[in-house]
Amino acid sequence: MSPPLDTIRFNETPEGVDLGLRVAGPVPRGLAFLLDAVVRGALYLALTLLMAFAGVGLGLMLLGFFLLEWFYPVLFEITKGATPGKSAMGLAVVHDDGTPVGLSASMIRNLLRVLDFMPVLYGVGLVSCLVDRDFRRLGDLAAGTLVVHRERRRPVAAIPQIASRPPPPGLDLATQQAILSFVERGPRLSTARRVELAEILTADTGHRGPAAVDQVTGWASWLARGQG
Amino acid sequence: MEIDRIQVALRPRSPWEGLDLGFALARGWFWPLWGLWCVGALPVALILLPLTGFRPDIWLLAVWWLKPLYEAPLLAWSSRALFGRVPTRVDLPGLLRVGWGRRILPFLLWRRLGPRRAFTMPVSLLEGLGGRDGRQRRRLLNEGGATPSWLTLVSYHFEIVLWAAMLLGLFFLVPSELPRIDLQSAVLDADTWAYWISALAYVLVFSCIAPFYVCAGFMLYLNRRTELEAWDLELAFRKAAEPKPHWTASARAAPVLLLALVFGAGLAPGSAQAASTSDLDRARQLIQEVLEASDFGQEREVWVWAPIERDEQGAEPAETLPEWIAAIAVRVASTLKWGLMALALVGLALLARRVLRDWRGLSRRPPDPGPEPVGIFESIPEGMSLDAIPDQVRACLAEGDARGALGLLYRAALLHLIQQGLGIPDGATELECLALARKRCSASELGPLPRLVREWRGLAYAHVVPDPGVIESLLTDWCRWRESRSTEDVAV
Numbered sequence: 001m002s003p004p005l006d007t008i009r010f011n012e013t014p015e016g017v018d019l020g021l022r023v024a025g026p027v028p029r030g031l032a033f034l035l036d037a038v039v040r041g042a043l044y045l046a047l048t049l050l051m052a053f054a055g056v057g058l059g060l061m062l063l064g065f066f067l068l069e070w071f072y073p074v075l076f077e078i079t080k081g082a083t084p085g086k087s088a089m090g091l092a093v094v095h096d097d098g099t100p101v102g103l104s105a106s107m108i109r110n111l112l113r114v115l116d117f118m119p120v121l122y123g124v125g126l127v128s129c130l131v132d133r134d135f136r137r138l139g140d141l142a143a144g145t146l147v148v149h150r151e152r153r154r155p156v157a158a159i160p161q162i163a164s165r166p167p168p169p170g171l172d173l174a175t176q177q178a179i180l181s182f183v184e185r186g187p188r189l190s191t192a193r194r195v196e197l198a199e200i201l202t203a204d205t206g207h208r209g210p211a212a213v214d215q216v217t218g219w220a221s222w223l224a225r226g227q228g
Numbered sequence: 229m230e231i232d233r234i235q236v237a238l239r240p241r242s243p244w245e246g247l248d249l250g251f252a253l254a255r256g257w258f259w260p261l262w263g264l265w266c267v268g269a270l271p272v273a274l275i276l277l278p279l280t281g282f283r284p285d286i287w288l289l290a291v292w293w294l295k296p297l298y299e300a301p302l303l304a305w306s307s308r309a310l311f312g313r314v315p316t317r318v319d320l321p322g323l324l325r326v327g328w329g330r331r332i333l334p335f336l337l338w339r340r341l342g343p344r345r346a347f348t349m350p351v352s353l354l355e356g357l358g359g360r361d362g363r364q365r366r367r368l369l370n371e372g373g374a375t376p377s378w379l380t381l382v383s384y385h386f387e388i389v390l391w392a393a394m395l396l397g398l399f400f401l402v403p404s405e406l407p408r409i410d411l412q413s414a415v416l417d418a419d420t421w422a423y424w425i426s427a428l429a430y431v432l433v434f435s436c437i438a439p440f441y442v443c444a445g446f447m448l449y450l451n452r453r454t455e456l457e458a459w460d461l462e463l464a465f466r467k468a469a470e471p472k473p474h475w476t477a478s479a480r481a482a483p484v485l486l487l488a489l490v491f492g493a494g495l496a497p498g499s500a501q502a503a504s505t506s507d508l509d510r511a512r513q514l515i516q517e518v519l520e521a522s523d524f525g526q527e528r529e530v531w532v533w534a535p536i537e538r539d540e541q542g543a544e545p546a547e548t549l550p551e552w553i554a555a556i557a558v559r560v561a562s563t564l565k566w567g568l569m570a571l572a573l574v575g576l577a578l579l580a581r582r583v584l585r586d587w588r589g590l591s592r593r594p595p596d597p598g599p600e601p602v603g604i605f606e607s608i609p610e611g612m613s614l615d616a617i618p619d620q621v622r623a624c625l626a627e628g629d630a631r632g633a634l635g636l637l638y639r640a641a642l643l644h645l646i647q648q649g650l651g652i653p654d655g656a657t658e659l660e661c662l663a664l665a666r667k668r669c670s671a672s673e674l675g676p677l678p679r680l681v682r683e684w685r686g687l688a689y690a691h692v693v694p695d696p697g698v699i700e701s702l703l704t705d706w707c708r709w710r711e712s713r714s715t716e717d718v719a720v
Contacts, residue, residue, distance in 0.1 A: 005256065006237035007248045025248030027382045027444070090244070119400060123393025126386060130255065130440065135248070149245055171468065178464035185240075189458055197458060200465040 009134060009146070011098050019098045022149040026129040028089045029147055033122075035085030036073070043068055070110065077106040082150075092150045096134075105143040112139035157184035164225060165218030168204070176223050183220035186213075231463055233312040236447075238460035243375035246451030250444030257309060261302050261439035267320070268298040268327070269435065285418040288427040295434065296335035296345065300327030300353055302442040307354050310450075331358060346445020347376035372452045376445065383441045390433040395426055614640060614647075614710065621703050630693050637699070637706060638684045641677055644710055658685055675709030676702050 008020040044065065051061040076083040081100055082092045093101045093109070101109075116125030116137045125137035134146055160183070167179070179201070186194055198212035207215045236249060254261065273291050280286040304326040308315050315323060331352040335345060342348070348366050351357055357365050370376075399409050414422035454460060617640040624633035642661060646652060650668055652661055662681050665674060680702055686692040 004237040005235055005249070005252060006239075007245060007252050008237075022245060023248070024244070025251040026386070027247055027251070027379060028244045030382050030385070031378065090242075118393075119396040120392045121389045123389055123397075126389055126393075130251070133252075133255075135251070149242065152242070174464055175468035178461050178468070181240075182458070182461050182465075185458060185461075189456070193457055197461055197465060200462065200469055203469060 009096075011096075021094065021096075021098055021146055023134045024089075024091050024147045024149050025135045026126060028091060028149075029086075029129070029135070030126075032083070032085040032089040032091055035088050036083050037085075039084050040068060040072060043072075073110045073113075074103070074106045077101050077110075078103050086147070090150045090152065091147055093145055093147055096144050096146050101145055105145050108143035109139035109145050112142050115139070159183050159220055159224045160217060162214070162217050162221050164222035165215065167219035167222055179216060179220050180223055183217050186217075230311055231459055232466060234459075234463070235310055235312060236450075238454055238463055240455060240460065241451050243373050243448060243451060246447050247375060247379055247444045249451075250447030251440050253306070253310075253447065254440040254443035257306065257443070258439055260314075261305060261442070262435060264301055264305055264323070265298050265435050265438050268301050268324070269431075272297060273431070283418060284423050284427045288430060291431060292434070293340060294336065295438070296332060296340065296349070297328065299346070299438055299442050300332050300335075300349065302439060303327070303349055303353055303446060306443055306446055307350070310446075326353060329353070331356065343377035343380045344370065345380060346441055347379070347448050349442075350446055350449045368456070369449065369452050372448075372455065376448050379441070379444055379448065383437055383444075387430070387434050387437050390436070391426075391430045394429045394433065398425070398429075614644060618703055618707055621699070625696050625699060630696065630699060631687060633699050634680075634684050634687055634694070634702075637702060638680055641680055641706060645677075675712075676705035677709075680706070 007023050007025070009023055010018045010020055012018055047056075047061050047064045047068070050056045051058060073083050077093050078101065080087065081094070086092065093106070095101055095105060113125075116122050116128070116139055118124045122137070125139070128137045128141070129135050132141070134140075136146065140146065159180070167176075171179075182194075182197060189197075194213050195209055198216040199208060202208075202212040202215050205215065236253065241249070269291070272294055273287075276287055276290045276294075280290055301323045304323045305315055308319075334352070335349065339345065339348070347369070351362060351365050351369065355365065395409070395411065395414060399411055402408060409422050409425060410420065411422075413420040414426040417423055617636065621633045621636055624630075624636065638658075642652060645661075645665055650664060652664060656664070658681050662678065665677055683694050683698060683702065687694060
């Protein structure tokens, strides 16, 4: 059986750590582009107004347009890792090995926007995005970059203070994590569903109903805090 | 529903990531889904043609309005493929029955323009919920955020972008000798053939976006249910609860085998041999199994372009030059070569000589010690006793040489101190001399020395020339000091 499909790309570091990059698809990227277009449009408007009413010359305005057009994404990508639109959508640009995007890669991917824009409004880029395994447009393919979902900082969920109970021996890491996650996400599940889930694990011990939930919560407390 | 057979990784995801997963799924399943879409849409579109009186604008609107009709079988297909049962042609009637039941009606009527169409379709079609239950269920699912609406909105725009790209691409790529597509009439004028092309392009585009749209909506639905019902935890718990894989069992049997081996060895050597080889085979098999586990690395197929046949002759021979030019070139080049070699030899020899000289220490000279410090005794003109100093100083003063006078006086003072038995090292500075003297004598015994040192330093370093009167008074003090010290010595 092939491994289950996911949008995570794993990169193994020399230390043997798997770094997971959660690549972002065309819809969030399209919305990020829209937000950036709004920001950039406002800047264009401001420049035009400056030219028209504040006596800034046409040449300066055109220079400003040039810089905005070509370096707006580059500037934000190499300083903040994402343009304002991408940050708002929780996206970031990274090299395909997970390192922060550098000047050359950012330049390449943004210069190739010209190609992706063909023939109108990123038609080529959209097709490339839909076809590629990692949702890369041509600029990303050339520069070796990925657009990924940023890791959100989630508040640490509390594990209820309950007497620890030793879990059955030989639980593997995934199961231990699942037990902890079960208790952390408990408040968001219905009571009946919690019982149903807990009973899968406690089938051997014979606990049924709410006692099963208590049992698993006790195990979680043991895993999180030890015997105390 | 067999959750164990699910083809995607279950984990808590943000709605955006769920949507991306849908796009990834649709990419993998694109061709069967697209085929299924055509199977559903082509007959409908053909029937609609005469019904709309062959008017492309109304026809396009009708085809567009009935979109949920072609999307429903796609949803049924994906819901089966997701759990590992990829439908075949035989299943087509079943898929159409699921898709074209009575639950599709709301989607063709009042829910057609709802922005969450793809997201709520699974509730009606797959869960089969309608009426009040359905409404309740949809409300619960809809609390998960606005992503489903964004999906619909963005998908529409994707369609428009692709349609415009296709039309413009056609416009640009058709050679100018052929009849050109009039872009304006392609968009606005329903009576032209160009409008038909544009309408067909639009249908083609939304057939291509449909698999993505359906899968993304379905994955959003699944993501929301995973969030509400913790499917990922169910899967993890089920895995933990199921019995362990078989090779652990064979490992558990190993001691028994070993025991049998020992007993067998005691009884009959021949059978023991057989037992140990079979055990070896077993072990090899076990090792093979362990090595094949994903922990020990994996095999990957990598495709690269390689030349089919190597160019045997190598580079083409360069253009031949006339012989005499070649001869001259060879001569020049060889001369140059020998010249360079000779130069290198000379350089090497020079280097060797240098290294050798350094090595023997021939070139090593003692570092320049600088001028010898002038001893105080030498600093006073020869044959001049301290008694002659006042005259000398006065002579200098008379000549206007304040520097000579004061310097002489200072040296004489030091000389006097040395005669008194004070050790002053060579090269001691004025302040050091003063400090040494202070250590030895009391303030009254120092006499004019502090003042003398101050004036001398001022003159020597700052070029502050004192008045001749000051020097005179210093001289007087000095004479008195010397006499007093001498008489003290006599007294002692």
